[in-house]
Amino acid sequence: MFPCVYEPHNDYWIDPNQYDWLLEKMPGMLRYMRGRRAALPTKPEIRHARQSDPLDGLLWQASFQDHTDEPVERWLMLSGLIDGNEATLLPAIVPGPRKPLSGSGPYEIRVEDAAGHIIARAAVGLDTDSEDIWPFSVTVPISEEPSRIVLTNGGTVLAEMRASPGLAAPEFRSHRPGDTYRAEEPLEWDGGTAEGQTYTVRFTPDGENWTTLAVLLRQSSFIPDPATLLPGGSAAFEIIAHDGVAERSVRLPVEIEVPLAPLAAWPEESEMLEVGDAAGFVFNVPLDAESLNAVTLLANGVTVPHRANLDPSGMVLHIAPELPEADVSYVASVDSRLRARDGRALTDDLSIRFFANAPASVSQTPAWNPDREKMTDERPHLPSPNEQASPNSLAGSAEVGDGEITLELDEPATLPLRILHCEIEADEIMRLIMDFETPYAQIEIDMTKEKGDLFRARAAHGPEGEGGIPDGWYLSLNNGLVSASGRLGEAGEAIGFVLTGECPPPV
Structure with a gap:
């Protein structure tokens, strides 16, 4: 356990709580060892290093991954404390091979079998004299059954441990x-x-x-x-x-x-979700991104467009409304269609209720309302290549669709949006052309759905982007209302967008 103090995140795994506990308890363990040695005779003699009651409250559960590279051999990690001619051994544990801790001499630790034959040995200790008490650890391979572990210095036995005849298989x-x-x-x-x-x-x-x-x-x-x-x-x-x-x-x-189950959820019941944040669940195993259709989001009891995606581990599910509104009660629900990558299905439906802060708008433009009077397109319409050939297309005309777009900037900005063209095949939207004005320029974006769940977006004379549903991209149509999400630009400098609006009326 001592190597965890020196290499907590290198060769040994230890979670933060156990690491903090170890740092807190180590001084007490050292004080106990020092006090125990102070009560012993100064003349070196053979001593049996057994854990006694004073250590019972100091040892705690720990865990680590087994990285044994040579399964034919058994590895023993031998550790303890040395103070000159005084020493204490800690129980040997069975990890994989490890780098030695605290030098390579002048002390020697040996492992012997029942006949007294040496089956493993290693040098430990500092190369220079030290008045401090210091821990050591060394890992040795063995192929025989150990019966005795002994620490010596110049032929003098400082500490030993022997196998107990009462040890039996559980x-x-x-x-x-x-x-x-x-x-x-x-x-x-x-x-x-x-x-x-x-x-x-x-x-x-x-x-x-x-x-x-x-x-x-x-x-x-x-x-x-x-x-x-x-x-x-x-x-x-x-x-x-x-x-x-x-x-x-x-x-x-x-x-x-072991059922698929959440380990945690946020925010707390009916708490406020800040702008840019998402509600979420942490699960015990990675989820299958293809099953995220199990997620629904209600706003005041009505289903609304939402984003549902996984973090890189696949174990954290994020859920957020496309366009958060203030004073709206949201309920995120996950049903039994949700599955883990290994095939396990969610056994109990999940839900969490929360409120969300609406993003600040860069102007005083009224919020988009699908029932208000449509805007008139005063500019030439950009036709679709398939506009004349596809009878199912909703092509642009003198009228344009009305909506709004939210840009994920340092401060989210919501702007009025014109939807110029929607291209639909078998009730599924395949292409969307829209534009909007910022204080600096007018921007037009052409977004398409490719094969599978891949989407692409391109700004006229500007950046491009592509992604899939796990990355938060989507393009959907429901009763004439279109919603979409994507990103434009290179990683690290990309700008995300979320939009909702109406397609233009059919020709």
Whole structure:
């Protein structure tokens, strides 16, 4: 556990809470070790390094990924504290290979089998004299059963640990082989009688790739985090009992039944959503982007256009109205059509209620209303190449569609919009041409739907962009009302837009 202090995010995984806990508890552990050594005789002698009651409140569950590169060998991480001719060993744990900590001499740590043969050895310690107490850690490969771990300096034994005859393989009592394991169920087992015995819990979905869920457990029960349990054809748990030197293990083949479920949601019930933010859910596994049609958004009980997309991990679902309005009660709902990438479906429908701040407008233009009088296009109409050939097209005429567009600038800006042309095939909009005026220029955008869920947008004499539904792009038509979202420009400098309006009347 000491390497976590020095390399918390390099070779060892430790979550922020456990890391903060370790930093808080380490001084107490060092004080205990120092006090314990102060009470010992000054003459070096053989001592058994066993965990006793004063450490019980200082050890906590930790977890890390198993990165063993050579499955034929077993790796032991040996660690402890050294203060001159005094030393204390900590229980050995079984990670993958690790870089040594605290130098390579002049102390030596050895691992012996039951016959006293050395099966692994390594040099540890600082190269120069030090009056400080310092921790060490070294990882060694072994192929035989260890029986004794000993730390020496110039032939003098400073500390040792021996395997306990009471160490036995655990026996599961909560589940039997082949049982279905359901989320939040505790794993329970019976252990042996070894002094200072601890447990490691591991899991595999396929019988090959193992993940360590917890180490240094003193109790004979554990509730796995459902987010770590993926279904698979050869799912199994493994409990490893340790006495600080040797280990005994048992495996439990199971069927995994962990439902797709949210771990968190925001904002809180009926809270305000700030401009540019989105409501969301965090799930226990990555979601299938093709199932986001399970998301709906209601505004005062009426379905409204919305954006639903996933973050890069696929586990965070963002939901936001296309055009947020003040004093409107929104309800974001997710039904059972939502699926995880591994095929799991949402079992219980989800919903969250919130309010949203409307984006500030750059002008005092009244909000767009589909019932107000249409604007007249005083400029020549830009015809579509397919306008004459497609009887299903809604072509432009002397009248244009009316709407509004919101630009995602430093301060979101909402502007009046003219929809010049809508091209429709089989009740699906395939092309949209619109323009709007800013204080600096008049901008025209041509947006098309390509094969699959790919969309492209191009500003006349300006930037272009393309993207898919997972990136927040869409182009849809509902009862003559068109809505769209996209981005123009290169990554890092792109400007997003969201628009809603009416297509021009048919010719």
